[in-house]
Amino acid sequence: MPALPDWFRPVAEYMLREGLPETLRLAAIAVTASATAGVLLGTLMTITFRPLQWLIRLYIEVWRGLPILVMVLFIYWLPNYHVGPLHIQTEAYKSAAIALSLWGSAQVAEATRGAVQSIPKEQHEAAAALGFGWVGRLAFVILPQALRRLLPPMVGLLVNIIQNTTIAFVIGVNEFLQAGNRQFENLTYETGDGHPFMIFGFVLLIFFVISFPLTRLAAFLERRLI
Amino acid sequence: MAALWGGHSCFISPMRILASFEWSFIWDNRDQLWGGFKNTIKTAAIGVAGSFLIGLVLGAVRAHRIPVLNQLAWIYVEAIRNTPILVQIFLLYYGTPELGIHFETFTVAWLAITIWGGAFNTENFRAGFEAVPPRLREAGYALGFTGFRTFLYVTLPIGGRIALPSSINTYISVLKNTSLMLVIGYPELTSVASNIQAITFRTFEMFSVLAAVYLAIVWTLSALIRLLERRLALPEAL
Secondary structure, rough: OOOOOOOHHHHHHHHHHHHHHHHHHHHHHHHHHHHHHHHHHHHHHOOOHHHHHHHHHHHHHHHHOOOHHHHHHHHHHHHEEEEEOOOOHHHHHHEEEEEEEHHHHHHHHHHHHHHHHHOOOHHHHHHOOOOOOHHHHHHHHHHHHHHHHHHHHHHHHHHHHHHHHHHHHHHHOOHHHHEEEEEHHHHHHHHHHHHHHHHHHHHHHHHHHHHHHHHHHHHHHHHOOO | OOOOOOOOOOOOOOHHHHHOOOHHHHHHHHHHHHHHHHHHHHHHHHHHHHHHHHHHHHHHHHHHOOHHHHHHHHHHHHHHHOOOOOHHHHHHHHHHHHHOOOOOOOHHHHHHHHHHHHHHHHHHHHHHHHHHHHHHHHHHHHHOOOHHHHHHHHHHHHHHHHHHHHHHHHHHHHHHHHHHHHHHHHOOOOHHHHEEEEEOOHHHHHHHHHHHHHHHHHHHHHHHHHHHHHHOOOOOOO
């Protein structure tokens, strides 16, 4: 195996120290927010009350229908409209987190609706016969079973969100791809050779190392739990 | 919560947005936006056709476990599905000149989404073909069909039907991913709108154009999926 060139070590260190934590933090925020909002909306959608169902359906279809990049840009553009760009760094990070959470919550809501409706009606009736109210039925009987079925798609969502955090690159968040790109530009400026193939190949490799075990886990859970 | 998000908040009143909304602004930029729309459709059309072909061929390879090709297809699918498409675009656009290959932005645009969509479509078609019961293939062999003809006349029509809805979902993603070509400066709809926004700050006008176009296409295709699921449903359970 050929030895790594001298320039590589500081570049990789910068990317792993500065970029990767930002990527993981963004993904953690987005996944937490999507799971919370998504499970709530998906459960609410199983109530037979048409206006509410339509509203949530609209929410899901809009955020799933738009490219995430368009949502990121729009939310990032918003403050420019009246307030002016304050705290660019915070704003960009915040915009990306909100856009990813909106997209993710729509995915989770749809999956939750499916999972809750896949629980047989008899479970509802049995719980009602035991004297549970609507909240008790959901909280102690339906949701524990539904959440189990929701676990594989949740892991899939985590993989998707980790990969989609790279879109925050566009508005200047210093996530992993951005960190790599900055190093690429630095090297090009200082030495004339940016080594793009190796730097972006390294970005690709790290994302693969993170995602591959998770997709295996999702496939495993799907076989085991259903 | 406010502290977590950086302290300040902005409130944008809907009335102020409506009052300052100018439809004429969209009309004034119609040529640029129309050009961007055409580029988006052109790129997406190539991407859809390409990922259909890749998915069909590699899906068949995976489902029939053709040695060597099956393993290569598996590596391709896992490598693409487990890495962000934006990084793939960067590698194609900035990385390939180092290997002596120079792509135009348009080439990178359609190539990137074709490679990406092909990987996802391979899995769709593989699942579709594998859902065809072995006894139907055996019936094909019993009628004297060769392996290829059995695929063409038995596995493909039935498995393709099963794979169609999920493959249309992949085409929807392929279309949405054309927006990422903003990063390499290919003038498709999102990057045209984003450029106009950067100069003029007409955020709501530009966003409403993007939202209307993408949602119109995506929702039409989703409706098509539901229609096909009803129309092409197999007459009886296999």
